[in-house]
Amino acid sequence: MTDAGVFFVDDEDVLREAADQTFDLAGIPCQCFPTANAAVQSLTRDFDGAIVTDIRMPGMDGTEFLAQVMRLDPDIPVILVTGHGDVDLAVGCIKKGAYDFLEKPCEPARLVATVERAMERRRLILENRRLREQISPAHVIDDRLTGRSSTMQHFRKQLRAVADTDADALILGDTGTGKEVAARALHAASARAERPFVHVNCAALPAALIESELFGSEPGAFPGAMRARVGRLEHARRGTLCLDEIDTLSLPLQAKLLQVLDSREVTRLGSNDPIPLELRVIALSKVDLEKAVEHGSFRSDLLYRLNVVILQMPPVAARREDVPSLFATLAADVAKRHDRDVPELDPDHLTALAARDWPGNVREIRNVAERFVLGLGDNEGPAQNETLADRMAAHEKSLIAAALHVHSGRLKDTHESLGVSRKTLYEKMQRHGLSRETSEPES
Numbered sequence: 174m175t176d177a178g179v180f181f182v183d184d185e186d187v188l189r190e191a192a193d194q195t196f197d198l199a200g201i202p203c204q205c206f207p208t209a210n211a212a213v214q215s216l217t218r219d220f221d222g223a224i225v226t227d228i229r230m231p232g233m234d235g236t237e238f239l240a241q242v243m244r245l246d247p248d249i250p251v252i253l254v255t256g257h258g259d260v261d262l263a264v265g266c267i268k269k270g271a272y273d274f275l276e277k278p279c280e281p282a283r284l285v286a287t288v289e290r291a292m293e294r295r296r297l298i299l300e301n302r303r304l305r306e307q308i309s310p311a312h313v314i315d316d317r318l319t320g321r322s323s324t325m326q327h328f329r330k331q332l333r334a335v336a337d338t339d340a341d342a343l344i345l346g347d348t349g350t351g352k353e354v355a356a357r358a359l360h361a362a363s364a365r366a367e368r369p370f371v372h373v374n375c376a377a378l379p380a381a382l383i384e385s386e387l388f389g390s391e392p393g394a395f396p397g398a399m400r401a402r403v404g405r406l407e408h409a410r411r412g413t414l415c416l417d418e419i420d421t422l423s424l425p426l427q428a429k430l431l432q433v434l435d436s437r438e439v440t441r442l443g444s445n446d447p448i449p450l451e452l453r454v455i456a457l458s459k460v461d462l463e464k465a466v467e468h469g470s471f472r473s474d475l476l477y478r479l480n481v482v483i484l485q486m487p488p489v490a491a492r493r494e495d496v497p498s499l500f501a502t503l504a505a506d507v508a509k510r511h512d513r514d515v516p517e518l519d520p521d522h523l524t525a526l527a528a529r530d531w532p533g534n535v536r537e538i539r540n541v542a543e544r545f546v547l548g549l550g551d552n553e554g555p556a557q558n559e560t561l562a563d564r565m566a567a568h569e570k571s572l573i574a575a576a577l578h579v580h581s582g583r584l585k586d587t588h589e590s591l592g593v594s595r596k597t598l599y600e601k602m603q604r605h606g607l608s609r610e611t612s613e614p615e616s
Contacts, residue, residue, distance in 0.1 A: 178202030179288050182212045182226040182238065183254070192225070195281040201288065209238035216245060221299050223250045223272070223291035225284070228259050236266055243270045247411050247451065248298045250291035254279060268448050301367045317358040318351070319502055320495035321577075323606045324487045328355075335482050336362035341434075341454040343479045345461070346486025349536030352457040353417060355486055360413040365453060368412030373405050376418040384426065384442060388433070391443035406439045406450060413453045419479070420460040420471055431475045454479065489531040489538065493567055494574035494607055496531070496538065497523035501578065503535075503542040513546055520575045527571030570605040573598070582609035 181192040181203055189205040196203035202222075206212040209226065210233050216224075224242065228235035235253055242249050250272035255263045263274035272291050275284060314332050318325065335342060336359055344352045353372065360370045378386050385395070389404030406414060422430065433439050434454060438447035456479045465471035489496065501518055508515040531537050573591065580586040588598035602608070 178204065178222045179292070180204055180206065180212050180216070180220075180222065180224045180226075182206045182209055182224070182230070182235075184208065184227065184230045188227075192284075195284060196288070199285045199289075201285070201292075209233035209235070209241075213238065213241050216242065216249075218246045219299070220246070220249055221292075221295055223252060223288050223295060225252045225254060225288065228253055228255045228262060228266075236262070236269075239266055239269065239271055248295070250295055252287055252291060265446075298367060313362040314358045317354060317361070319498060320492055321498065321574075321608050322487075322492040322495045323608075324492045325495060326608075328484070328487060331484055332359055332362070335359070337364060339453050340481045341456075341479060342482040342484060343456045343458070343462070344484045344486055345458055347488045347534055348459050349534035350486040350488055351535045352459075352486050353415065354535075355484065356413075356415045356455045356457060359455060360415075360453075363413070363453070365412050369409055370413050370415065371405050371409035372415045372417060374417045376421040380423075383422075384429075387426070388429070388439055389441040391441050393443060395442065401441070404439065404441065406433060406452075407441075407448055409450075409452045411451050413455060415455045415457065417457045418459070419456045420458045420462060420465055424470075424472065427472045427475050431472065431478055434475075434478050489534045493527050494570055494605065496527040496529075496571065497575040497578045499535065500526055500538055500542055500545075503539045504546050507539075507543045507546040511546065515546065516548070518579070520572075520579050523575040523578065524568065524571045527574060528567055566605075569601065570607070573601060573605065573607055577607065577609060584609060 178201055179196055181189060181196070183189050183192070183205075184207055186207075189207070193203050193205055204215070206215070209230060212224070212226070213233075226235045226238055233241075235255075239251050239253070242251050247270050251270070253263050253266055253271055253274040254277060255274055256277050260274075260276065263271070267274065272294075273287055275287060314329050314336065318329055318332070320326075332355065342356075342359065344355055346352045356372075357370060360366060373387070375383070385402060385404070387404050387406055389407050390402045392400055416430075433450070436447070437450045437452075439450055440447045462471050462476050462480075466473045466476055489499075500523065501515075504515050504518070507513075526538075526541070533540070573587075576587045576590050580590065584595060584598065588595045591598065593601075
């Protein structure tokens with residue numbers, strides 16, 4: 174790894190000498206380069222300092238140098254030094270990823286202070302990267318999306334397969350299944366985890382403001398626009414943009430969004446200057462978008478642009494055996510939030526919960542868990558739309574799932590508590606697609 178410090182790039186000998194003395198007095202290691210090409214050759218992605226560069230230089234100028242650095246690692250702080258006539262150019266470079274700019278002549282104290290702030294930011298970024306490398310995507314996803322059912326295991330496997338890529342994704346699922354939780358897990362397990370996760374509920378944005386909210390605006394772009402506004406798309410640069418309920422966007426907005434996603438550039442309202450975007454897009458919808466295309470309410474080309482990866486969030490009805498552990502997890506979260514103890518979880522109560530329909534999915538379970546922790550009771554009954562055989566099978570499955578949860582997956586304790594042999598328990602677990610999934614050793 175390069176020693177922490179600063180790369181100073183300027184074609185004037187006297188400025189390089191002055192900078193070397195300034196940083197030496199401040200106790201900051203400094204390497205000076207007469208050309209940007211020379212600096213690029215010494216730069217690596219794990220560079221843990223800051224770069225100060227002039228804009229006007231022969232050969233590769235400061236703007237080209239900035240572009241090279243951003244391609245190597247967009248989180249390397251680049252500070253531009255510019256003459257008065259190049260301030261607008263420097264401001265444009267800020268939009269392209271530069272950390273800051275300073276006008277000539279620059280006071281040594283201000284130069285040192287700016288570099289120290291940039292180096293501290295770089296240090297924190299690299300530290301976060303090292304910590305993230307110690308946590309595998311599998312752990313991040315498994316911690317946020319619990320459940321031992323084969324359905325959830327398959328869903329988590331899909332998330333892990335695409336987590337470390339930049340592929341856009343479309344997550345489909347019924348209301349309350351946890352699509353946003355899945356999107357956040359996907360972001361947290363990706364290389365973008367330290368960058369912004371910008372969640373946009375398209376259905377909640379007022380129709381009159383949604384375009385400005387998404388794309389940003391310049392002063393005077395429309396009545397009431399008094400100052401520049403950074404849109405959600407721009408705010409998500411280098412991170413992840415989550416478009417929730419994307420099916421609610423109007424067709425004109427869908428067309429504009431498609432253009433942005435294709436070009437990876439956004440132009441604020443009232444401006445002609447495109448701003449480069451480097452981001453990942455995760456779209457969420459409870460609506461079947463292919464049917465929406467057939468009905469003419471959703472653009473087919475936007476669907477094809479979004480559905481690089483399609484992930485189907487399973488409803489609770491498809492993972493009843495997860496209800497006991499899910500309820501226990503949510504109850505623990507509620508208790509922590511309200512600073513209360515979790516009431517004792519009765520296996521019979523967990524079994525009854527697993528037998529319900531749960532049309533509101535995980536969100537409904539969370540509400541019931543909150544009432545349970547707060548001691549408000551719960552009077553809802555079991556599922557009503559199943560045959561007797563279905564109910565008996567679901568009841569047996571939920572009984573076993575609840576016992577596995579209570580005994581942390583230990584098979585000996587589980588089959589003894591259920592009053593069946595180990596072989597019978599194993600056969601029933603296979604029949605119902607259950608697994609033990611425990612980190613504790615078997616007794």
